[in-house]
Amino acid sequence: MDITFRSDFTTDLVDQMGDDDSVLRSMLVSTLKDGQVADMTDSAKRGRINFLMKGRHGTPFEHNALTFRSEAPIFVYREWHRHRIGVSINEQSGRYTEFLPFFYVPPINRPLVQKGKPGAYIYVEGDASQYAWLMQDMEYNAKVQWASYQERLENDIALEVARMSLGVNIYSSMYWTCNARSMMSFLSLRTREEAKLSPHPTDDNCMVVNPDGGAMFPSKPMWEIEACARAMEQTFATAFPLTYEAFVEHGRVSP
Amino acid sequence: MDITFRSDFTTDLVDQMGDDDSVLRSMLVSTLKDGQVADMTDSAKRGRINFLMKGRHGTPFEHNALTFRSEAPIFVYREWHRHRIGVSINEQSGRYTEFLPFFYVPPINRPLVQKGKPGAYIYVEGDASQYAWLMQDMEYNAKVQWASYQERLENDIALEVARMSLGVNIYSSMYWTCNARSMMSFLSLRTREEAKLSPHPTDDNCMVVNPDGGAMFPSKPMWEIEACARAMEQTFATAFPLTYEAFVEHGRVSP
């Protein structure tokens, strides 16, 4: 098979349990009012979910589930798999099956250059020649790696050994299951937003509130994992609209 | 409200995601054959799930969810809540709502007497007079407790203080979400089965296999939590028939 150079990620929703009402039912068992959710107005529902989010009452957001099937390069999964709580992972095995010849290359809009210090990098566009050269160099590396991989397999080298020189930009596939709470934890860490609060220029006893939203705890995710997170954020927003609205309003803090 | 003495437990299935096919899909992404599940025969599915169970490959059993609403006494929940992994809990709050006057009493078939040493108790029936006296004594305690609880609330004592003398046999309500893997962990610990393997009487190099099933690692659960577990086991068996069959066949070991 020929090498395909890809810059896309897939995060297809495979299965779903629950919605905003599930959140409310598990919340309201605390006062034995879980049977009343069906009769609540949207406004009452919104109020309750905002109360949970504002106060970081997290457990009611766990009684639901979303399963995604995703395709992404290994260097993205390396970060993704560091989420341990409230998530389940099954991934394509480099020991039991041959990789497909899919290699990631950055799309043209992916910032290539970092400025600043570790922990506070700013990423900016590269220039056209940088990008062109990088593409060429990545394609060259992929071709060398893939040719070696194929040749090793032909020489009867075990899959798990043959793959050792494949780059971290080779694609893999994964089933990932989370719940609304672990999804919000993922989104809070893997999306980049302006700060919701910033120091007041003249008054030490005040913080300026960003009226357009923003994150209480801004994160600095890698571009590629943010692309995956943003796609899943859309799915999440559709599946749990009131929960998502409250998440955004309260500064994208995982409850 | 008058006191109700109850000996029942409820474990109603509220929500469900996934089935045996979900297990197979997340398993088969390892060899990129997850798209073939729809075309597999039952026999092929059974074989794959048996392979997972026998080898204790646990993660494919996590991409699904079951939510239960249960009612049980506090001393049962005290054990139930010790399960931490792959489970979510929301419970009726003694701080935010008044308890209902439901007190647990053992049913007539609940063994009342323990024999043997801690860690190896055997439970046997009490005699009729023991049971009758115990019922009377439990009802007396419940009445004293409930009267105090009501009087404290009338005297403007906070809910969370008023409840301090209520017995651990008062009922509470809970939403509990698990997946097939955490359910099997719960069942393996909270149901009592004969040993699947026992020492051979004459041959030290052999173990006798119990042909009627049994547990590789027999547990000694409390009668009441086993009643809850057995009810959920039925629900689980219906929702994941091949998984459940493999669980039983392979000695009720959580994968």
Place this chain on the structure above:
Amino acid sequence: MDITFRSDFTTDLVDQMGDDDSVLRSMLVSTLKDGQVADMTDSAKRGRINFLMKGRHGTPFEHNALTFRSEAPIFVYREWHRHRIGVSINEQSGRYTEFLPFFYVPPINRPLVQKGKPGAYIYVEGDASQYAWLMQDMEYNAKVQWASYQERLENDIALEVARMSLGVNIYSSMYWTCNARSMMSFLSLRTREEAKLSPHPTDDNCMVVNPDGGAMFPSKPMWEIEACARAMEQTFATAFPLTYEAFVEHGRVSP
């Protein structure tokens, strides 16, 4: 044995691994500078730990451990055990050993009366007669319960059945192991502090900063579990002084 009425809680440090330097070492492996921690100034250490805390980089706070032995009533443990992540629990068993005749009663400074709505209660002192009556009533309940418990055991009723009428204010004992991260999660939820931020009275685009500290996400813990949390907070502050200082400064948000 005679009944003892107690109002205290014990949270004795049994074992400890790690300190602020452990946090720094595991943080600095990210840039392969973990070998330099021994040579860092206190100021440099403080700066690094503040960076972690402010940005909610949580994992470096996990490579350490604290084990406590505690004694507290069951209604406190009921809340305590709801913490599932990064904690380990072993507790005295009501099935395998006889309870000691220790019953909790609120001390004189424990607020007895709640005002307001569920989720927003304010607790205020009771009056002297309320307190006196409550003490009397709690002692009465404890005596009835303990007499029944003893009589049931004498009548050969199993421990796990005999205890069913014991109140949730009976004491139990526990080993609890956490790490600095799960400790901070516990403290953020189980201590009550003023809000660090509150709405500006006239300017919607500002938040007022509480100069005396406070919590970004104020919690409303039960008085008794806060007493336990505050005692462990002292232990934690001693064991991880820079981490604790950063935790307080940044609004008691668990990283």
Place this chain on the structure above:
Amino acid sequence: MDITFRSDFTTDLVDQMGDDDSVLRSMLVSTLKDGQVADMTDSAKRGRINFLMKGRHGTPFEHNALTFRSEAPIFVYREWHRHRIGVSINEQSGRYTEFLPFFYVPPINRPLVQKGKPGAYIYVEGDASQYAWLMQDMEYNAKVQWASYQERLENDIALEVARMSLGVNIYSSMYWTCNARSMMSFLSLRTREEAKLSPHPTDDNCMVVNPDGGAMFPSKPMWEIEACARAMEQTFATAFPLTYEAFVEHGRVSP
């Protein structure tokens, strides 16, 4: 810096809390005998720990901690990081620091050829020419990758982009904290042992017991992660001798 080809792994013990006595103390709080551990004989201790292991009573094995600093290639960490429970991870960052030019190559005793079907591979030695060619090919790939990496960095490409073509055999560094329970889970999955039980050749109602030990649930780990696991197994055996002995005796089942 010149490329170094390595075939070793490091798993240095950095920090430790607890020992077999910690296991016993947390176990014995169940019967309020935790204060008696200091006076127990080794034989009594062994008996208790065997009881825990045999019955899979897991929680007493959690009140302790081991921190390791390890160096291993990324394809090993990809498996290692799939352990989510009772473990903490901090790893060298490819976004914040430059990789060191350390590439893994299989040592001469590493089986190179797989036989059989996925899920049941057997690995056998390659022949000398296979090995020689593979070494050459891996060195070639590493040189191409490292030259590209260096050139990209010189061309001002961000670290996180420059590294995208590096092979999964490049080394990384990690702090990893576990406890005795999560360590045994790791060992049970990441070491290969003969089966402790196998079907009796003629008697369906019996299983043959392997007198030399073996695993109740044999695993098929990758050679490289087993090398890491075996090194940590030695550390664990020294730190928790009775626990380790019971683990081995009872078929290397994680309790």
